[in-house]
Each structure stands twice: as structure tokens, then as C-alpha cells.
Amino acid sequence: DEGKHVFVLKTAKGTRDYNPKQMAIREKVFNIIISCFKRHGAETIDSPVFELKETLTGKYGEDSKLIYDLKDQGGELLSLRYDLTVPFARYLAMNKITNIKRYHIAKVYRRDNPAMTRGRYREFYQCDFDIAGQYDAMIPDAECLKIVYEILNELDLGDFRIKMAWEDVKKEMVNEKGLSEDVADRIGEYVSMQGGQDLAERLLQDPKLSQNKQACAGLTDMKLLFSYLELFQVTDKVVFDLSLARGLDYYTGVIYEAILSQTIPALVSTPAEQNGADEAGVSVGSVAGGGRYDGLVGMFDPKGRKVPCVGVSIGIERIFSIMEQKASSEKVRTTETQVLVASAQKNLLEERLKLTNALWNEGIKAEVLYKKNPKLLSQLQHCEETGIPLVAILGEQELKDGVVKLRNVVSREEVDVPRADLVDEIKKRTL
Amino acid sequence: DEGKHVFVLKTAKGTRDYNPKQMAIREKVFNIIISCFKRHGAETIDSPVFELKETLTGKYGEDSKLIYDLKDQGGELLSLRYDLTVPFARYLAMNKITNIKRYHIAKVYRRDNPAMTRGRYREFYQCDFDIAGQYDAMIPDAECLKIVYEILNELDLGDFRIKMAWEDVKKEMVNEKGLSEDVADRIGEYVSMQGGQDLAERLLQDPKLSQNKQACAGLTDMKLLFSYLELFQVTDKVVFDLSLARGLDYYTGVIYEAILSQTIPALVSTPAEQNGADEAGVSVGSVAGGGRYDGLVGMFDPKGRKVPCVGVSIGIERIFSIMEQKASSEKVRTTETQVLVASAQKNLLEERLKLTNALWNEGIKAEVLYKKNPKLLSQLQHCEETGIPLVAILGEQELKDGVVKLRNVVSREEVDVPRADLVDEIKKRTL
Incomplete structure (x- = not known):
């Protein structure tokens, strides 16, 4: 008796099916x-859903505990x-690839505390665009910001801001370029006031800062x-914001995050997130982020x-x-069917199938009900329910x-x- | 020293990256x-890459040992x-969905013996089209075969045959419909001879078979x-073949498999596969397969x-x-870039970026080299290497x-x- 084989009917915690x-929408x-x-x-590339465990080791700091491991079934971990x-x-x-501009859209996995109403899952898509290579400074960085700007505009999600953080640049200057902490703080102070090209110009004229070679280089x-962002016509949305920090260890330069201005009801923060960031340290309303990571490939x-x-990353x-x-x-339409081949009379299944076949062969998206003698009403209802715009009706006459x-x-x-x-005629009417 | 963090540079056994x-091609x-x-x-749907372990239990018979389990890190298995x-x-x-016509293209996982040169991996795509619902007999079945026919034609892989197996129909008749084994064998004998509508007709006229109600229903x-396949104009490629069997337990009706006629060098069988099926029981050259499974959802x-x-399944x-x-x-082109914005002279980076930006804003796929003063030759070389058809060259004049x-x-x-x-002009020249 098959009725006995009953299972828990659910998807794994933190995951979901996507219905049509x-x-x-996706x-x-x-x-x-x-x-x-x-x-x-x-270009685009793809990689396997699992990696050797050691490939991921030491890349995510604290968050490594959220990595899903496969069971040891013999062989590699x-x-x-x-x-x-x-x-x-x-x-x-x-x-041994030293330059590439690629995107990669695929699912990633984190044993995190899911908050699915706010779009946080254990299985979720990432959507990354990266430019790898030794190029003249800041040109690829500017293109990344342009891309964020274009995508958020085209998705029509309302107003947004792209916030750039100074913190990592400061860290980089202090640790790698030997800038003293107080000079770095001074830059930070200036920059936190407001952001833009004229500000960098003013900082360069500050006598103390301009004495320091590394500070000059950074500024x-x-x-x-900013001059490239101006050429790319995106400066109206870009500001510095010192309060931002991205969770991952591997960033080495400017980092940025795009935040929607409008609060979306379902994305409203819980009390724990009141300070603008949720448990994962990602700002509520953040819809894109990224930055420079010059050291990762070398690892x-x-x-x-x-x-x-x-x-x-979008x-x-x-x-x-x-x-x-x-x-x-x-x-929302879930199919692209242009026409349903239908009949009001009985015994026309063969004629319906023949016409449907001819339409398929000519590249028309066509459906036919899988019934010998469907009622015209149920055929019309199918069109209304699924948004099919046309019906091709066959009868003896x-x-x-x-004709049809x-x-x-x-x-x-x-x-x-x-x-x-x-x-x-179908093509003309369904363009 | 980052040089010390050296890892084994490989993907997991049986998996691969896809390069641009x-x-x-994909x-x-x-x-x-x-x-x-x-x-x-x-329509299309998607489901998570992992399921509760018990969801998969008891569905794959022997092959269950090939299932990848996740490590028990607390929580669900x-x-x-x-x-x-x-x-x-x-x-x-x-x-509680009782009818849907959906496709699903996604990766699946089997801890199998990989044979990657022949396209057999541990992580691989499946590409499924299914029709669920209680409909008049054989209409959806015929559409599935039509789809295989269309896809293999359009992919231009050379000649092919769609082989339908009788074995499962026989099994079904014997086990579920009470047909005696010898009558079923007799059908099998006939059918193995050749395949087609006229054959079914002849069998129906066989005095012994026609006495049996179940045999009549099956025939x-x-x-x-076959009459629907005729209307769908696919009978030139469809034959019965009793030697075929599909590995999975859940089929309950007609099963089929599409086989390429041409032998592709890299797909040539190893000695172990000489009998037409490789270790997994799948025919060499098989590029599509499927069938009816009326019992699975009920489980x-x-x-x-x-x-x-x-x-x-393709x-x-x-x-x-x-x-x-x-x-x-x-x-093979890996980008769709229509034009590279270039210059033969120095100090025109800003002009190049400005023009590139304008082209992006107008929907043109455009690239620009990330260098202040690239040589014209290297700009032209980039086009030749990547197949960009046009260069928009800026100079003082x-x-x-x-003009450009x-x-x-x-x-x-x-x-x-x-x-x-x-x-x-760019649109006209890159249509």
C-alpha cells in the first residue's frame, strides 16, 4: 500500500521552492x-556547487562555522x-588567468539563521560581476559602481544611495602604506563630513596631509x-559613509554598498537590527555591495x-x-503561449492536434487541451487564467x-x- | 607571508568548472x-539543491548508495x-498541485564513477519537461516525444532514433492489469519485430490477444x-526496441530513449560498454529519455x-x-560586445570613458581598455581576440x-x- 510511504512534506530549513x-519574476x-x-x-563562468573543504578554509574568519560540509563517504572532504x-x-x-571580466550567477550556502520574509535564506543566489587584472588605477572600480547604478535604475526599485566606506582604505593605509593613525583619522574626519571630488581636492591642500606621501597617493x-564617476554620470547617488563595514576579510581597497532609500514593509528591521544592520552585519535595505580584493587570488x-x-555582488x-x-x-504570466488551439464542436481532436503541430513547426508558442472533447468555456477559461491572448477556434464550417x-x-x-x-496574423497580434 | 597558504588547486572529483x-556553448x-x-x-519551477534525506529514501533502489549526504552539523539530515x-x-x-506542465533545468548529484570525457560527471545538469495531470490517454505522452524530436532536430546533432521500450508496459500489464505472462510475451514478440501503428492494428486482430481485455486496452x-505521433509528424524517428530498459524504478508506462545514430569519437564506448550500455545502464549515444510515472506523486x-x-529528460x-x-x-565568442571605444592618441582616456558611458546609456554593448594610453595595436588585437566587430576611434581631429x-x-x-x-550606425552594423 503506497499510502503508508508518507514523508514529511517540506523543504530543508532555510530553503524554498520557486513556484512558476x-x-x-526571477x-x-x-x-x-x-x-x-x-x-x-x-563573459560568464560556472563552478561546482561544492569545493574541496580546504579551498574554503581560512577565507571567512568567524563565519567559517556557517559552511555546510558534506558527509565523509570516502574520498575527498x-x-x-x-x-x-x-x-x-x-x-x-x-x-593561471591574470585578467578576465566575468559574471557568475549561482546559489551559495550558509548555515545561517534564516529570516526568509526578509529574503535571507540558507540557500540563496549570488550574482557577481568582477574585473581581474593589473590595470590603471580606479577605472575598473568606477565601472563596477556604474554597473550597480544601471542595474538599480533599471530594476526600478525606487531611490537608492551607493555608500562607499573609508574604513578599509584607512586600514590599508595604516597597515600597508605606513600612514600614521592620526593622519588617517584626520582624513576620515574630513571624508565623513561629506563626500565627493572637491572634498578630496580640499584634503590634498591640507598642509599636514599633503606632507604625507601615502596620504597623497590615497587621496x-x-x-x-570620483572624476571617473563623474564621467560615468553616477555621482548623484554616491556618498562616503564611515559607518559602513562589510563582513568579509578579503577586501583590500574601497568597499561599497547600495542601499534603497525606501523602506519596504516586509524588509522592516527587527529590534535587533535597529542600528541599521541585521545579525549578519549587512545593512537593512542593502541590495548590492562589493569592493577591491587584491590579495585573494595570491592565497x-x-x-x-x-x-x-x-x-x-547584487x-x-x-x-x-x-x-x-x-x-x-x-x-504575472508564467508562460509565453501566444495561442490556444480550440474547438466548440466534438470530434475535432485530430484537427486541433494537427493545427497545433503546424503552429509549433512554424515557431508559434501554442497550447491545446489534452482532452478529446473539451467545452469551449473551459478552453476560454484556461486562456483567461494563464493570460493566453488568442484562441484559434476550429469548427466544421x-x-x-x-479558415480559422x-x-x-x-x-x-x-x-x-x-x-x-x-x-x-498571430505574430502581428502578439508582438 | 601569503605564499605559505597553498592549497590543492583542483575541483572536487567528477566535477568541473565551465570556462567562458x-x-x-551551454x-x-x-x-x-x-x-x-x-x-x-x-512554466518553470526550481527546488533547493538539497532535500530532507527521507524524501529521497526508497526512490532509487540500488542506486541509493550514490546519493551525497550532507554532514550532520545539527538539525535536519x-x-x-x-x-x-x-x-x-x-x-x-x-x-497539492494536480496539474502542471513545467520544465526544470538544474544540477543533480551522484557519487558515481565519473567518465568525464564522455560527459559523465558527479555534478551534472538535468533538463526535465513533465506534464502532470489526469488527461485523455496518450496526448501528453505524444507531446513529450514531439519535444524530444524538435530539440534534437534543432540542436543539429545528426540523425537520431527514438526507441520506445515495451518491457515496462508488459510488466505493468502482467502486474497491474492481470495479463497472463504468455500473452504479454506474445505481444512482445510481435512488437520486437518492428514498430508502428499498423503493427498494433495487426496485433489487435490476433485472435488470442484480442480475447484478452487488458491486452486490447494496452494495444x-x-x-x-502512434496515431498522435503521426499527427505530430515524428513517426519517421520512432521505433519499438525491447532491448532498452531505463534504470529507475518509478516508471509505470511507456518509456523511451533517444539515441544518436552517429558515433561521436569522444563518446566511443569502452570495452565494458560494448553491449550498448555503459556502467550506469544508459545507452552510449543516448541523449534523451523519459516515460510515464503515475505512482510517484502518490508516494x-x-x-x-x-x-x-x-x-x-534531455x-x-x-x-x-x-x-x-x-x-x-x-x-566561439564569449562576449556580445558590439564596439570597442579606442584611441590612437595619448591623453584621451576621459573622452573614451565619456563616449563609452554614452553608448552604455543608449543600450550599446561597449568596452574600453582600462589603460590611460593604450596602443592602437593592442586595442585592435583585443577586438580580434574576442570577436568585437567594430572599433569607435577617437582622435583630436x-x-x-x-565625428567618430x-x-x-x-x-x-x-x-x-x-x-x-x-x-x-553601430546597431545597423551589428544586427
């Missing part, structure tokens, strides 16, 4: 993002990927970045050879949540006359179309 | 397949999905299927309610292998004249285009 409506979002990446000349950046660095080092970089290279990288799950919520009261009755589902207008013109 | 060229294959699924009115069919059945039962179904339903299903990894091999000597020199990379022909006409 969610998939239609596809729309991906299309906008991928179009942007392609407009900027990016494996873990599910935690992000797409470490596999990317492994890929570059393994294939010159910032000025340069995989036997000789430690560095490949400078800068990238951006917070696609939050974007899905927002889009889903916006679409919650709307009807139409077959005799060599083409009905517009919304307007209910009907017109007899000669069989030879049917494909063109 | 492989991704370009995208092309997916586009053809997804277009076909959409032409047939399918999880396993990586082994195929897309069981998660689909779980999804239907969990959401009537087969006859019906997840607390009351055992059945949802009849029929589907097809053997996408073998198709990738074949396409890769065909493309191994060809250049062009800027003064308000547009160069065709292949023909080397150059023409001065007024700035205002540039976008249209």
Missing part, C-alpha cells in the same frame, strides 16, 4: 542584470560553496575615482602571485523579495472554408483568418 | 531547449538531489499513441492520491560534450569635427560617422 510566478530580474553585464563586455568569490579566485589561480586615488597561487580584483534575494511583494496583487476563427481573449473580438495567413 | 567558451544549447519548452506552453523528478513529485504533493493505447501524499505524470551533458567537441577547432571613426575589424574599412548617428 516566482520563477517568472527570470525578469536576471534578464535585466545579465543584459547589463553583457553591455559591459563580461567537500563543502558547499559559501560565496562565489573564493571559487572565482581558485579558478583564476588554477588556470589622489579617491579623486581619480591560491603556489608562488603567491597576486591578481588585483574588484567586483560587485543582492538578488532581497531584490526578489521586493519584486515579489510588488507583484503580490498583480497577475471553418475547416470547410479553409481567431479570437482575442480580452476584447472577445473574432475574425476569420485564412489558414495561410494564420501564422503572420 | 563552455558557457557560451547558453546556446539552453536557449534552444528552453525556447522549445516555452513553445509548448511550459540532508542529501543532495539525485534527480529532478523526485523533488518535482515532492513539490506537487506538498502544494489500443499504443495504437492511439508523497498522506492519502496516496495519485497524480499521473509523463515526462522527458541528456544535456552529453549534448554539451558533443557541441564542445564540434566547436573545439572553432572560435574627430573630436573637433564632431568607425572601423570594421575584419574588413579594416573605416568611415567617419557624425556623433549623432553613431548609435544607429
Whole structure:
């Protein structure tokens, strides 16, 4: 008795299925993002969902405890990927690639405390664009910010700000470039006041700062970045914000995060998140982030050879949540069917299948109900439920006359179309 | 010293990265397949990469030992999905869905003996189209075969045969419909001779078989299927073949497999596979397979309610292998960039960035080298290497004249285009 084989009917904690409506929204979002990446000349790569455990070791600090390990079933010790950046660095080092502009959209895994109503899952998409290579300063960094700007504009999520953090630049200057802490703080003070190119200019004229070679170099970089951002027409959205910090260890330069201005009801913070960041240290409303990480690839290279990288990650799950919520009261089409081949009379299944077949062969997206003698009403209902705009109705008379009755589902207008013109007529009406 | 952090630079056994060229081929294959699924009115869904372990238990017989389990890190016991069919059945039962036509393209995991040159991996794509629902007999089954036919034609993989197996129908008749073994064998004998509608007709006229109600019903179904396949114009490729068997337990009706006629060198069988099937019981050259599984969803339903299903799975990894091999000597573009913004003179970085920005804003796929003063030769080389068809060249004179020199990379022909006409000109030349 099969009735006895009953299982717990659920998905694993922190994960979800995507139903057809969610998939239609996901596809729309991906299309906008991928179009942007392609407009900027990016290639794409893919990597396995699991890596050797040691590949991930030592890359995520504290958060390493959130990595999913596979059971030891003999053979290698494996873990599910935690992000797409470490596999990317492994890929570059393994294939000795020193420059590439690529995007990678795939799921990553974290044994985190899920908060699914706010778009935080244990299995979630990352959507990364990175530029690897030794180039003239700040040009690729500026392109990454341009990409964030374009994508958030096109997704139409309302106003946003791209906040750049100074903290890591400061850290870099202090630790690597030998800038004294008080000079760095002084830069920080200035920068926290307001942000922009003129500010960097003013700082460069500060007598104390301008005496320090490293400070000058850093400020010159910032000025340069802003000048490129000006050329890319994105400065209206970009500000410095010292309060920002990104969780990961591997950043070595400017870091940034894009925040939506509007509060989305379902994304409202819990009390624990009142200070603007949730448990994972990511700001509520953050929908993109990234930065420069010049040291990561070198960690995989036997000789430690560095490949400078800068990238951006689009917070696609939050974007899905927002889009889903916006679409919650709307009807979203989940198929692209142009026409349903139907009949009001009995015994016309063969004729319906024949016409459907002809339409498929001519590239028309067509459906037919899998019933010998469906009622016309149920055929029309199927169109209304799924948004099919046209019905091609066959009857004895139409077959005799060599025509098909083409009905517009919304307007209910009907017109007899000669069989030879049917494909063109359907294309014309469903453009 | 970062040089000390050296790791084994490899992907997990049986897995691989996809480089940009492989991704370009993968995208092309997916586009053809997804277009076909959409032409047939399918929706798409997605499910998590891991399921509760118990969801997979008892579905794969012997092969269960190939399932990847996750380590018990506290919480639920999880396993990586082994195929897309069981998660689909779980999804239907969990959401009480009784009819849907959906496709699902995603990676699945098997701790199998990899044979990567022949396209057999431990992580590999499955690409499934299924029709669930109680419909009039054989109509959805015929559509699945039509889909296999369309996809294999459009992928242009050479001649192929779709072989339908009788064995499971026989088993079904014997076990479920009470047909005696000798009558079933007799059907088998006939059917193994040759296949087609006329054969089913002849069998129906056999006095012994026609006395048996169940045999008549089965043969009537087969006859019906063939009549629909005739309407769908696919009978030239469809034959019965008793030697076929699909590995999985859950099939309950007609099963089928599509086999390429041509032997692809890299897919040549090893000695162990000489009998036409490799270690996994899958025929060499098999590029699609499927069948009817009416019992699976009921295994997840607390009351055992059945949802009849029929589907097809495209053997996408073998198709990738074949396409890769065909493309191994060809250049495949990995970006879609239409134009590179370049300069032959120094100090024009800002002008280059400004023009690139304008082109992006107008929807043109454009690149610019990340160098202050790149040589014209290296800019042209970048186009030749990556297949960018056009270069927009800026110089002092062009800027003064308000024009851009547009160069065709292949023909080397150059023409001065007024700035205002540039976008249209690029679109016209890269259609």
C-alpha cells in the first residue's frame, strides 16, 4: 500500500521552492542584470556547487562555522560553496588567468539563521560581476559602481544611495602604506563630513596631509575615482559613509554598498537590527555591495602571485523579495503561449492536434487541451487564467472554408483568418 | 607571508568548472531547449539543491548508495538531489498541485564513477519537461516525444532514433492489469519485430490477444499513441526496441530513449560498454529519455492520491560534450560586445570613458581598455581576440569635427560617422 510511504512534506530549513510566478519574476530580474553585464563586455563562468573543504578554509574568519560540509563517504572532504568569490579566485589561480571580466550567477550556502520574509535564506543566489587584472588605477572600480547604478535604475526599485566606506582604505593605509593613525583619522574626519571630488581636492591642500606621501597617493586615488564617476554620470547617488563595514576579510581597497532609500514593509528591521544592520552585519535595505580584493587570488597561487580584483555582488534575494511583494496583487504570466488551439464542436481532436503541430513547426508558442472533447468555456477559461491572448477556434464550417476563427481573449473580438495567413496574423497580434 | 597558504588547486572529483567558451556553448544549447519548452506552453519551477534525506529514501533502489549526504552539523539530515523528478513529485504533493506542465533545468548529484570525457560527471545538469495531470490517454505522452524530436532536430546533432521500450508496459500489464505472462510475451514478440501503428492494428486482430481485455486496452493505447505521433509528424524517428530498459524504478508506462545514430569519437564506448550500455545502464549515444510515472506523486501524499505524470529528460551533458567537441577547432565568442571605444592618441582616456558611458546609456554593448594610453595595436588585437566587430576611434581631429571613426575589424574599412548617428550606425552594423 503506497499510502503508508508518507514523508514529511517540506523543504530543508532555510530553503524554498520557486513556484512558476516566482520563477517568472526571477527570470525578469536576471534578464535585466545579465543584459547589463553583457553591455559591459563580461563573459560568464560556472563552478561546482561544492569545493574541496580546504579551498574554503581560512577565507571567512568567524563565519567559517556557517559552511555546510558534506558527509565523509570516502574520498575527498567537500563543502558547499559559501560565496562565489573564493571559487572565482581558485579558478583564476588554477588556470593561471591574470585578467578576465566575468559574471557568475549561482546559489551559495550558509548555515545561517534564516529570516526568509526578509529574503535571507540558507540557500540563496549570488550574482557577481568582477574585473581581474593589473590595470590603471580606479577605472575598473568606477565601472563596477556604474554597473550597480544601471542595474538599480533599471530594476526600478525606487531611490537608492551607493555608500562607499573609508574604513578599509584607512586600514590599508595604516597597515600597508605606513600612514600614521592620526593622519588617517584626520582624513576620515574630513571624508565623513561629506563626500565627493572637491572634498578630496580640499584634503590634498591640507598642509599636514599633503606632507604625507601615502596620504597623497590615497587621496589622489579617491579623486581619480570620483572624476571617473563623474564621467560615468553616477555621482548623484554616491556618498562616503564611515559607518559602513562589510563582513568579509578579503577586501583590500574601497568597499561599497547600495542601499534603497525606501523602506519596504516586509524588509522592516527587527529590534535587533535597529542600528541599521541585521545579525549578519549587512545593512537593512542593502541590495548590492562589493569592493577591491587584491590579495585573494595570491592565497591560491603556489608562488603567491597576486591578481588585483574588484567586483560587485547584487543582492538578488532581497531584490526578489521586493519584486515579489510588488507583484503580490498583480497577475504575472508564467508562460509565453501566444495561442490556444480550440474547438466548440466534438470530434475535432485530430484537427486541433494537427493545427497545433503546424503552429509549433512554424515557431508559434501554442497550447491545446489534452482532452478529446473539451467545452469551449473551459478552453476560454484556461486562456483567461494563464493570460493566453488568442484562441484559434476550429469548427466544421471553418475547416470547410479553409479558415480559422481567431479570437482575442480580452476584447472577445473574432475574425476569420485564412489558414495561410494564420501564422503572420498571430505574430502581428502578439508582438 | 601569503605564499605559505597553498592549497590543492583542483575541483572536487567528477566535477568541473565551465570556462567562458563552455558557457557560451551551454547558453546556446539552453536557449534552444528552453525556447522549445516555452513553445509548448511550459512554466518553470526550481527546488533547493538539497532535500530532507527521507524524501529521497526508497526512490532509487540500488542506486541509493550514490546519493551525497550532507554532514550532520545539527538539525535536519540532508542529501543532495539525485534527480529532478523526485523533488518535482515532492513539490506537487506538498502544494497539492494536480496539474502542471513545467520544465526544470538544474544540477543533480551522484557519487558515481565519473567518465568525464564522455560527459559523465558527479555534478551534472538535468533538463526535465513533465506534464502532470489526469488527461485523455496518450496526448501528453505524444507531446513529450514531439519535444524530444524538435530539440534534437534543432540542436543539429545528426540523425537520431527514438526507441520506445515495451518491457515496462508488459510488466505493468502482467502486474497491474492481470495479463497472463504468455500473452504479454506474445505481444512482445510481435512488437520486437518492428514498430508502428499498423503493427498494433495487426496485433489487435490476433485472435488470442484480442480475447484478452487488458491486452486490447494496452494495444489500443499504443495504437492511439502512434496515431498522435503521426499527427505530430515524428513517426519517421520512432521505433519499438525491447532491448532498452531505463534504470529507475518509478516508471509505470511507456518509456523511451533517444539515441544518436552517429558515433561521436569522444563518446566511443569502452570495452565494458560494448553491449550498448555503459556502467550506469544508459545507452552510449543516448541523449534523451523519459516515460510515464503515475505512482510517484502518490508516494508523497498522506492519502496516496495519485497524480499521473509523463515526462522527458534531455541528456544535456552529453549534448554539451558533443557541441564542445564540434566547436573545439572553432572560435566561439564569449562576449556580445558590439564596439570597442579606442584611441590612437595619448591623453584621451576621459573622452573614451565619456563616449563609452554614452553608448552604455543608449543600450550599446561597449568596452574600453582600462589603460590611460593604450596602443592602437593592442586595442585592435583585443577586438580580434574576442570577436568585437567594430572599433569607435577617437582622435583630436574627430573630436573637433564632431565625428567618430568607425572601423570594421575584419574588413579594416573605416568611415567617419557624425556623433549623432553613431548609435544607429553601430546597431545597423551589428544586427
